[in-house]
Amino acid sequence: MTASTVLTGQVVRPGDADYADASRGWNHFFTHRPAAVVYALSTEDVVNALTWARQQNVSVRVRSGGHALEGWSGVDDGVVIDVSKIKSVTIDAQAQTATVGAGLNQLEAVTGLGAAGFAAPTGTEGSVGLVGATLGGGFGLLTRMYGMASDNLLAAEVVVASADGGADVVIADDEHNPDLLWALRGAGNGNFGIVTSLTYRIHPLTQAIFVVATWRGLDHLEAVFDEWQRCAPYVDNRMTSQLEIEGDRVGLHAVLAGGSEVEALQLLSPILAIGSPDVMVQDASWPKIYAGFQIPIEEEPANWKFTSQFITEPMPPEAVRIIAEFMAKAPAGCNYFTNAFGGAVAASEPSNGSAFAHRSALYYAEPGAGWGVRGGAPASDDETAAALGWVAEMSEALAPYVNDAYVNVPNAGMPDWEHAYWGANVDRLRQIKATYDPDDVFTYEQSISAG
Numbered sequence: 001m002t003a004s005t006v007l008t009g010q011v012v013r014p015g016d017a018d019y020a021d022a023s024r025g026w027n028h029f030f031t032h033r034p035a036a037v038v039y040a041l042s043t044e045d046v047v048n049a050l051t052w053a054r055q056q057n058v059s060v061r062v063r064s065g066g067h068a069l070e071g072w073s074g075v076d077d078g079v080v081i082d083v084s085k086i087k088s089v090t091i092d093a094q095a096q097t098a099t100v101g102a103g104l105n106q107l108e109a110v111t112g113l114g115a116a117g118f119a120a121p122t123g124t125e126g127s128v129g130l131v132g133a134t135l136g137g138g139f140g141l142l143t144r145m146y147g148m149a150s151d152n153l154l155a156a157e158v159v160v161a162s163a164d165g166g167a168d169v170v171i172a173d174d175e176h177n178p179d180l181l182w183a184l185r186g187a188g189n190g191n192f193g194i195v196t197s198l199t200y201r202i203h204p205l206t207q208a209i210f211v212v213a214t215w216r217g218l219d220h221l222e223a224v225f226d227e228w229q230r231c232a233p234y235v236d237n238r239m240t241s242q243l244e245i246e247g248d249r250v251g252l253h254a255v256l257a258g259g260s261e262v263e264a265l266q267l268l269s270p271i272l273a274i275g276s277p278d279v280m281v282q283d284a285s286w287p288k289i290y291a292g293f294q295i296p297i298e299e300e301p302a303n304w305k306f307t308s309q310f311i312t313e314p315m316p317p318e319a320v321r322i323i324a325e326f327m328a329k330a331p332a333g334c335n336y337f338t339n340a341f342g343g344a345v346a347a348s349e350p351s352n353g354s355a356f357a358h359r360s361a362l363y364y365a366e367p368g369a370g371w372g373v374r375g376g377a378p379a380s381d382d383e384t385a386a387a388l389g390w391v392a393e394m395s396e397a398l399a400p401y402v403n404d405a406y407v408n409v410p411n412a413g414m415p416d417w418e419h420a421y422w423g424a425n426v427d428r429l430r431q432i433k434a435t436y437d438p439d440d441v442f443t444y445e446q447s448i449s450a451g
Helices: 019-023 043-056 106-115 130-136 178-187 221-231 261-267 286-292 317-328 381-401 417-436
Strands: 010-012 036-039 060-063 079-082 089-092 097-101 153-161 167-172 194-201 208-216 239-246 249-256 278-284 301-306 309-311 334-340 363-373
Touching (some): 010 019, 043 060, 043 153, 043 167, 043 194, 089 106, 097 106, 106 130, 130 194, 153 178, 178 417, 208 261, 208 286, 221 239, 221 249, 221 317, 239 317, 261 278, 301 381, 317 381, 363 381
Parallel strands (some): 036 079, 060 079
Antiparallel strands (some): 010 036, 089 097, 097 194, 153 167, 153 194, 208 249, 208 278, 239 249, 309 363
């Protein structure tokens, strides 16, 4: 290559007024000083940014919503290629497919699809990038009905590192580069290339029931948790539910994708019969429900730490007791969260498969902590130590009862993390890495290495 490529799009460099915001991710616990942040406005901008980075021999990181929990979408002295401004939604109602730009966050995707009477499974945090959630798996309150977000991924446009030191655009679908599509369904975040658009299978959904039950205090925690884990993975596939235990309350959130309030309460009756929870029921469109439970990002804590767990057998009483004991002594902002699996996750996967390796899980869980004031003074060392210590200790105490981990909520420092994320798929993923990124351009702390 003889001519030097010029960065295009919106380029932010050190010294620019908006550099601090551009270089910061959602989790303020991690900070980086990239040489440039490139907000791509088109696929061409992504091609130019990747080519420029390779010509300058600097590191590349890929970012959409910026929610990489361990800060791995940032880098010192390299280039952050941010696709969050590539936003579009094109719906084919007859084919029941939608092609979206990689910059959409989950709230934008839910809203855009819902306006046409459709839905696709996403996570519950609206500000999270849709592409990042999907490429690691992607699950939330429609998952037992429609499967993982990655199960519904039909095609992707991907900018890959070319053999000549530049960048090429490829399509990954059932006919073109099907091995890459397989890898993108569960292992695609920052490993093989930069996804600029995605095509999903979408599902007609005009109405849903949302149930929120809250138990004040922790007296019923063990009974509620045990009943939930024995019911939620096996109930009617239209219903997906989550538990969130925080402070002095236990919360149940459940969505019935199409149906009545009577049906929803009947399906939840074994859990709701415990104690006297406060119960709220909403019958509305999915976009209205989804928007209603969002927390404005400016009201969220500045710093976060999570670990991820999959549970393949119901936790025994001693494990549930451990959860109760840790929640009773949890510092402010610490919680334990679960999401039911089973249903469509266990029953089916895409026609040519996927790299997602946790279909036998009954549910997903994570100990987590949020602390510090967003936009305010830094958290104290004592506050940070308490939050990190609680998450680490609870994760270790529950380790005998859980299996594997979720790449979208990475367990930093975990031994044999590749197999924890992708199980028996690791060797195939390494071969695909060697095909599409033999020069290891896309690398970070837990990236896939070429086999």
